[in-house]
Amino acid sequence: MATTVEAATGTTVVPFAVTEISPEAREAAARVLASGWVTTGPEVAEFEREFAAWIGAQHAVAVSSCTAAIELSLRALRLPAGARVLTSTMTFCGAIHAIIHAGLTPVLVDVNPETLMPDAFTTAAAVRRSGRAQAMVVLHYAGYPAPVEEMAAAAGVPLDRVVEDAAHALGTRAGDRPVGTISIATCFSFYATKNLAIGEGGMIVTSDPEFADYVRRARLHGMSGDAWKRYLPGASWRYSVDVPGLKANMSDVQAAIGRAQLQHLPRWQERRVDLARRYDYRLADKPGLQTPSWPAHGLHAWHLYVIKVKPAFGMARDQFIRNLAERGIHCSVHFIPVHQQPYFRRVLGSDIIGHFPAADSVFEEIVSLPLYPALSDASMERVCQVIAELANLSPAGRGERRESRSAIL
Numbered sequence: 001m002a003t004t005v006e007a008a009t010g011t012t013v014v015p016f017a018v019t020e021i022s023p024e025a026r027e028a029a030a031r032v033l034a035s036g037w038v039t040t041g042p043e044v045a046e047f048e049r050e051f052a053a054w055i056g057a058q059h060a061v062a063v064s065s066c067t068a069a070i071e072l073s074l075r076a077l078r079l080p081a082g083a084r085v086l087t088s089t090m091t092f093c094g095a096i097h098a099i100i101h102a103g104l105t106p107v108l109v110d111v112n113p114e115t116l117m118p119d120a121f122t123t124a125a126a127v128r129r130s131g132r133a134q135a136m137v138v139l140h141y142a143g144y145p146a147p148v149e150e151m152a153a154a155a156g157v158p159l160d161r162v163v164e165d166a167a168h169a170l171g172t173r174a175g176d177r178p179v180g181t182i183s184i185a186t187c188f189s190f191y192a193t194k195n196l197a198i199g200e201g202g203m204i205v206t207s208d209p210e211f212a213d214y215v216r217r218a219r220l221h222g223m224s225g226d227a228w229k230r231y232l233p234g235a236s237w238r239y240s241v242d243v244p245g246l247k248a249n250m251s252d253v254q255a256a257i258g259r260a261q262l263q264h265l266p267r268w269q270e271r272r273v274d275l276a277r278r279y280d281y282r283l284a285d286k287p288g289l290q291t292p293s294w295p296a297h298g299l300h301a302w303h304l305y306v307i308k309v310k311p312a313f314g315m316a317r318d319q320f321i322r323n324l325a326e327r328g329i330h331c332s333v334h335f336i337p338v339h340q341q342p343y344f345r346r347v348l349g350s351d352i353i354g355h356f357p358a359a360d361s362v363f364e365e366i367v368s369l370p371l372y373p374a375l376s377d378a379s380m381e382r383v384c385q386v387i388a389e390l391a392n393l394s395p396a397g398r399g400e401r402r403e404s405r406s407a408i409l
């Protein structure tokens with residue numbers, strides 16, 4: 001697959017993300033489309049079984065998105081309306097909408113500036129500020145393993161009220177435990193840019209059979225049996241609605257793509273780690289650029305490679321991104337802190353203002369560089385070469401040249 005294209009200007013373009021749909025996935029989608037059954041059915045059941053085995057969890061329930069997975073998981077906790085749920089302010093807006101749509105109240109937590117996600121210290125500070133919470137949504141930012149147990153202990157929230165947002169963390173291990181085996185529920189995303197891309201889709205993984213049963217019903221209107229089961233020979237058309245439900249099921253077309261993509265995941269993960277190492281190496285000597293940290297224990301899934309453009313680089317983050325874009329390199333920023341978004345400011349009230357100094361400060365510096373298995377060595381080199389050119393343009397780079405020259409003289 002071409003990952004760089006020659007733009008009209010003749011510059012090499014490196015997109016921020018490229019979705020790789022394997023030949024096997026294309027064939028699987030065509031097979032399901034020709035089968036006469038395209039909505040939730042046998043492919044979904046097989047994908048759930050294979051995914052649970054891949055993680056090492058007991059149950060997996062396929063849904064339409066990670067956002068729906070988080071909402072369904074929170075609903076399954078059956079908390080009182082308005083109950084407080086701790087979560088990072090440096091997360092995707094969908095994860096906050098999920099809390100609100102589950103009828104609960106998000107309580108935002110500041111981040112550790114090193115890992116860009118909350119830790120036990122910032123979690124305890126949020127509890128001191130806003131009072132005890134009944135549940136938590138723990139994000140594994142960029143694929144770095146979050147200290148789930150320490151954060152839960154700091155918040156006084158038991159692990160059976162912790163939902164993990166593992167949208168970035170397929171393949172992450174916290175110590176020797178795969179993400180998906182720690183708390184009551186872990187939610188994955190199969191959005192187009194994610195480590196296992198289907199286009200859209202999500203998965204809830206749990207080892208609790210009752211929890212699995214609840215979300216399985218709630219994902220499809222709260223009905224006791226999906227259409228596939230009702231239409232099997234000898235099955236009854238009757239169903240009952242026992243719990244409130246969403247329309248958040250996964251189709252067999254998506255599941256067939258997911259099953260085929262899963263076969264490629266180990267190789268894709270290796271490529272992500274390889275690219276992260278190369279970026280580290282190539283960007284190590286740039287003054288004012290900080291590369292992301294690696295966990296001391298466990299495994300990073302390297303969904304994102306997030307650098308920080310510090311003041312010492314001599315170029316503001318937005319200018320850095322614009323300069324890269326002008327040279328054909330497309331980057332992104334993960335994330336605009338939730339408390340800076342107008343809607344959430346209105347919903348959460350003015351008492352959130354001023355409580356997230358770390359998130360406000362690192363937000364001004366972070367840049368997500370292109371990182372995906374189809375990123376060629378040449379494209380990665382091009383990204384590093386353009387960053388090196390910018391480093392030489394910036395005052396810090398000029399200073400570095402002067403210093404090294406005077407060291408030689």
Ligand SMILES: Cc1ncc(COP(=O)(O)O)c(C=O)c1O
Binds near residue numbers: 067091092139189
């Ligand atoms: C941290 C995080 N949580 C949740 C989501 C939502 O995933 P989905 O698009 O599958 O709903 C995303 C998507 O980008 C994300 O980055």
